[in-house]
Amino acid sequence: xxxxxxxxxxxxxxxxxxxxxxxxxxxxxxxxxxxxxxxxxxxxxxxxxxxxxxxxxxxxxxxxxxxxxxxxxxxxxxxxxxxxxxxxxxxxxxxxxxxxxxxxxxxxxxxxxxxxxxxxxxxxxxxxxxxxxxxxxxxxxxxxxxxxxxxxxxxxxxxxxxxxxxxxxxxxxxxxxxxxxxxxxxxxxxxxxxxxxxxxxxxxxxxxxxxxxxxxxxxxxxxxxxxxxxxxxxxxxxxxxxxxxxxxxxxxxxxxxxxxxxxxxxxxxxxxxxxxxxxxxxxxxxxxxxxxxxxxxxxxxxxxxxx
Numbered sequence: 001x002x003x004x005x006x007x008x009x010x011x012x013x014x015x016x017x018x019x020x021x022x023x024x025x026x027x028x029x030x031x032x033x034x035x036x037x038x039x040x041x042x043x044x045x046x047x048x049x050x051x052x053x054x055x056x057x058x059x060x061x062x063x064x065x066x067x068x069x070x071x072x073x074x075x076x077x078x079x080x081x082x083x084x085x086x087x088x089x090x091x092x093x094x095x096x097x098x099x100x101x102x103x104x105x106x107x108x109x110x111x112x113x114x115x116x117x118x119x120x121x122x123x124x125x126x127x128x129x130x131x132x133x134x135x136x137x138x139x140x141x142x143x144x145x146x147x148x149x150x151x152x153x154x155x156x157x158x159x160x161x162x163x164x165x166x167x168x169x170x171x172x173x174x175x176x177x178x179x180x181x182x183x184x185x186x187x188x189x190x191x192x193x194x195x196x197x198x199x200x201x202x203x204x205x206x207x208x209x210x211x212x213x214x215x216x217x218x219x220x221x222x223x224x225x226x227x228x229x230x231x232x233x234x235x236x237x238x239x240x241x242x243x244x245x246x247x248x249x250x251x252x253x254x255x256x257x258x259x260x261x262x263x264x265x266x267x268x269x270x271x272x273x274x275x276x277x278x279x280x281x282x283x284x285x286x287x288x289x290x291x292x293x294x295x296x297x298x299x300x301x302x303x304x305x306x307x
Contacts, residue, residue, distance in 0.1 A: 001203065002029060002030040002133065003028060003029070003030060004028070004029050004154070004206050004208070004305065004306040004307070005027070005028045005303050005304065005305055005306065006025055006026070006027050006028075006208055006229065006231070006268075006303065006304045006306060007025065007026040007027075007028070007049050007301075007302070007303040007304075008025055008268075008270070008298045008299060008300050008301065008302055008303075008304070009021070009024035009025060009026055009042055009045035009046065009049065009300065009301075010022045010023050010024040010025075010037075010039050010041065010042065010045060010300060011023070011270035011271065011272070011297075011298045011299070011300050012039075012067070012270075012271070012272065012274065013067065013235055013271045013272060013273050013274060014065070014066075014067045014274070015274040016039075016040065016041070016067075016274075017274050019278055019300075020272065020274070020300065021039060021040070021041050021042075021045065021300060022037075022039020022040055022041070022042075022066075022067035022068065022070070022071070023037045023039050023062075023067060023068050023212060023270075023271060024036070024037050024038050024039050024042040024045060024071065025037065025210065025231070026046065026049060026051060026056075027152060027208065028051075029133065029134060029152070030133065032057060032131075033051060033055045033056045033057065034056070034057070034058045034059075034060065034136075034152065035056050035058070035059045035060070035075075036059075036060045036062070036150060036210050037060070037061060037062055037068045037069065037212075038059060038061065038068070038069055038070075038071040038072040038075060039066075039067045039068055039069070039070060039071050040066075040067070040070045040071045041071060042071035042072075042074075042075055043071060043074055043075045043078055045300070045301075046075075048301060049301070049303075053075065053078055053079050053082060053084075054079065054082060054084050054086070056075075056079075056088075057086070057087075057088070057089060058088075058089040058090075058091070058129065059072065059075075059088070059089070059090045059091065060091045060092070060136075060150050061090065061091065061092035061093075061096055062092075062141075062147055062148055062149060062150070062210075062212060062213070063092075063093065063141075063143060063145055063146060063147035063148070063213065064092070064093055064095060064096060064099075064145060064146075065144075065145070065213065068212075068213075069092070069096065072090075072096075072100070073100065073103045073104075076088070076100070076111070076115075077109065079113065080109065080111050080112050080113070083112060084112060084113040085112060085113055086113060087113060087114045087115075087116050088113055088114070088115055088116065089116045089118060089129075090115060090116070090117050090118070091117075091118040091120055091128055091129075092117075092118075092119075092120055093119070093120060093122070093145075093146050094119045096117075097117040097119070100115070100117075120138055120146075120148050121146075122138065122140050122146045122147065122148050123140060124140065125137050125138050125139060125140060125151075125223055126138050132155075133154060133155060134152060134153065134154060134155065135153050135155060136150055136151065136152050136153070137150070137151045137153070137223070138150060138151075139151055139209065139210075139211060139220055139223050139224065140219075140220075141211060141212075141213065141214035141217070141220065142214050142215045142216075142217040142219075142248060143213050143214055143215065143248045144247075144248045147213060147214065149209065149210050149211040149212065149214070149220070149224075150209075150210045151207060151208070151209045151210075151223060151224060151227070152207065152208045152209075152210075153205065153206075153207040153208075154205035154206050154207065155205065156202065156205055157202040157203060157205060158177075158180035158181060158202060159179075159180050159181070159182060159195070159199035159200060159201060159202050160180075160199055160200040160201075160202060161176065161179065161180060161198060161199055162197075162198055162199060162200065165197055165198045166179075166198055169185065169187065169193060169197075169198070171185055171198065179195060179198050179199060180199065182195055182199075183195060185197075185198060206228040206306045206307060207226075207227045207228050207229075207306070208227065208228065208229050208230075208231075208306045209223075209224040209227040209229070209230045209231065209264070210231045211224070211230065211231060211232045211233065211258075212231065212232070212233035212270070212271050213233050213235070213248070213249060213271065214232075214233060214248070214249070214250060215244070215245060215248040215249060215250060216244075216245075216250050216251075216254040216257070216258070218258065218261055220258065220262075221258065221261045221262045224258075224262045224264065225262045225263060225264075226262070226263055226264065226265075227262065227264045227265070228264070228265050228266070228306045228307060229264070229265065229266045229267075229268065229304065229306045229307075230258075230259055230262065230264040230266070230267050230268070231267075231268040231269075231270065231298060232250065232255040232258055232259065232267060232268075232269060233249060233250050233255065233269070233270065233271035234250055234251060234252040234254075234255040234269035234270065234271065234272065234284055234288060235247075235249035235250060235251075235271050235272060235273050236249060236250070236251045236252075236273055237251060237252060237276070237280070237283060237284065237287060238251050238252070238253045238287055240273075249271075251287070252269055252283075252284040252285075252287040252288040253287050253288065253290060253291055255267065255269050255288055256287070256288035256289065256290060256291030256292035256295060257291040257292070259288075259291070259292040259295070260291045260292045265294065265307075266294045266295075266296070267288065267292055267294060267295045267296070268295075268296055268297070268298040268304065269284060269285075269288055269295060269296075269297060269298060270297070270298035272284065281297050284297065285297060
């Protein structure tokens with residue numbers, strides 16, 4: 001099974017603290033690396049994670065509040081200085097492309113590599129990436145400005161063959177791919193042998209849903225339903241519910257409620273307001289667990305398996 005992991009690089013909100021950095025996450029699938037958001041200090045955190053900048057092929061920016069993208073130009077500049085030649089794909093609102101090119105022009109920088117920009121519009125969920133194993137879709141969120149979350153989802157896997165059954169029924173080689181896709185087999189005499197004679201069910205596909213920043217909105221539930229792992233912002237405790245609503249953020253209880261409604265396997269919470277102390281972490285956990293039991297704090301530097 002391919003490695004599918006999420007490393008938390010930054011889990012704070014707008015104001016960084018000595019222990020919490022702005023939002024950024026590194027997702028590894030097999031030998032591919034995807035960066036979600038790029039707050040200040042992201043490249044230092046990538047270094048700490050012992051991942052080469054040059055291995056990052058796609059960067060997804062959720063929205064244009066500074067704590068989610070102010071580290072981008074620094075990371076791109078470092079990639080340039082390191083001699084990157086491979087294309088870099090950046091996804092975000094159209095204004096992000098303008099900001100990047102303004103910064104490059106102002107510093108008289110001509111990148112050694114090709115920047116491929118993908119504009120996100122955010123009104124409806126869109127498929128924005130696909131390869132042989134994965135699809136990535138946007139998750140339109142409810143925030144002050146255009147904001148998208150991201151769903152990274154494995155494609156359905158083929159069924160697993162039973163070699164001894166294929167040999168027993170003398171299945172021709174050219175029929176095996178179809179059988180792995182679920183086809184039954186017809187013998188030369190016309191007998192139909194059901195597919196489960198030849199195959200085991202495939203392992204269930206895994207998915208990771210990233211949702212930050214957003215006010216509570218159950219409109220996202222159908223988009224993230226049954227996800228293996230959900231990251232949902234929990235900027236405030238429940239006593240600041242009114243402030244969460246005013247600022248288009250969520251409470252820990254609301255993050256748990258979304259996880260419950262979406263029937264996800266596990267929930268990570270982060271993006272905590274700088275008003276809270278480190279010891280308040282247990283309160284965030286206990287409040288989220290009033291709605292959903294399998295909750296963890298998104299700890300900076302920690303890697304979580306998607307399973």
